[in-house]
Amino acid sequence: DIQMTQSPSSLSASVGDRVNITCRASQGISRWLAWYQEKPEKAPKSLIYAASSLRSGVPSRFSGSGSGTDFTLTISSLQPEDFATYYCQQYEDYPYTFGQGTKVEMK
Amino acid sequence: QVQLQESGPGPVKPLETLSLTCAVSGFSISRGYSWDWIRQPPGKGLEWIGRISHSGSTYYNPSLKSRVTMSVDWTENEIYLKLSSVTAADTAVYYCARDPEGAFDYWGRGTLVTVSA
Numbered sequence: 413d414i415q416m417t418q419s420p421s422s423l424s425a426s427v428g429d430r431v432n433i434t435c436r437a438s439q440g441i442s443r444w445l446a447w448y449q450e451k452p453e454k455a456p457k458s459l460i461y462a463a464s465s466l467r468s469g470v471p472s473r474f475s476g477s478g479s480g481t482d483f484t485l486t487i488s489s490l491q492p493e494d495f496a497t498y499y500c501q502q503y504e505d506y507p508y509t510f511g512q513g514t515k516v517e518m519k
Numbered sequence: 520q521v522q523l524q525e526s527g528p529g530p531v532k533p534l535e536t537l538s539l540t541c542a543v544s545g546f547s548i549s550r551g552y553s554w555d556w557i558r559q560p561p562g563k564g565l566e567w568i569g570r571i572s573h574s575g576s577t578y579y580n581p582s583l584k585s586r587v588t589m590s591v592d593w594t595e596n597e598i599y600l601k602l603s604s605v606t607a608a609d610t611a612v613y614y615c616a617r618d619p620e621g622a623f624d625y626w627g628r629g630t631l632v633t634v635s636a
Contacts, residue, residue: 444621444622446622446623448623448626453628455523455614455625455629456614456626457626458622458623458624458625458626461622461624467624499564501622501623503620503622506578506580507567507580507581507582508555508567508621509567510564510566510567511564512564513564
């Protein structure tokens with residue numbers, strides 16, 4: 413299985429901060445990477461697919477970059493509604509696998 | 520608006536079979552796409568269980584393959600998950616999601632399944 417490692421596992425930030433979350437794959441996955449936002453009691457939300465393509469309706473402060481084994485999710489200016497847990501997921505090969513998550517908390 | 524809603528019978532006893540339904544609205548599953556099940560044990564990360572295409576072909580996570588069955592009902596617009604011989608390790612929130620090409624675009628809110636005697 414392809415292992416996905418996210419860092420950090422958690423971070424504290426303030427509204428307006430720029431936040432970077434990284435995701436590393438144990439082998440090359442080209443650009444077959446997605447990012448999701450998870451909040452308690454809500455359906456996970458798709459943010460980005462194909463490493464950098466923004467889902468319709470997702471604010472432009474979210475962006476994704478990378479290819480091969482190293483990827484980054486960036487929130488350019490953190491908003492109150494962005495405090496959540498974020499997961500990366502590879503879909504280059506079966507079984508699909510996820511990172512362990514990054515919890516973004518209020519400082 | 521595409522919406523997915525998971526449902527199940529509630530607690531399951533060890534060694535029984537867990538059965539879940541994912542009701543899809545706003546999109547006819549016969550039109551295309553694949554449909555996946557993902558789970559999240561309490562306090563842990565996400566685990567992909569498997570996928571079923573609109574035509575009924577399946578691919579399961581090898582770690583669960585011997586116990587998993589997925590199916591679809593095009594008339595009811597529902598997707599089903601069965602997981603046999605459950606143990607406490609199968610306690611989790613179970614999600615269904617729409618899968619255009621491997622990156623899930625719509626998810627349900629999930630349903631908690633507790634395995635307990």
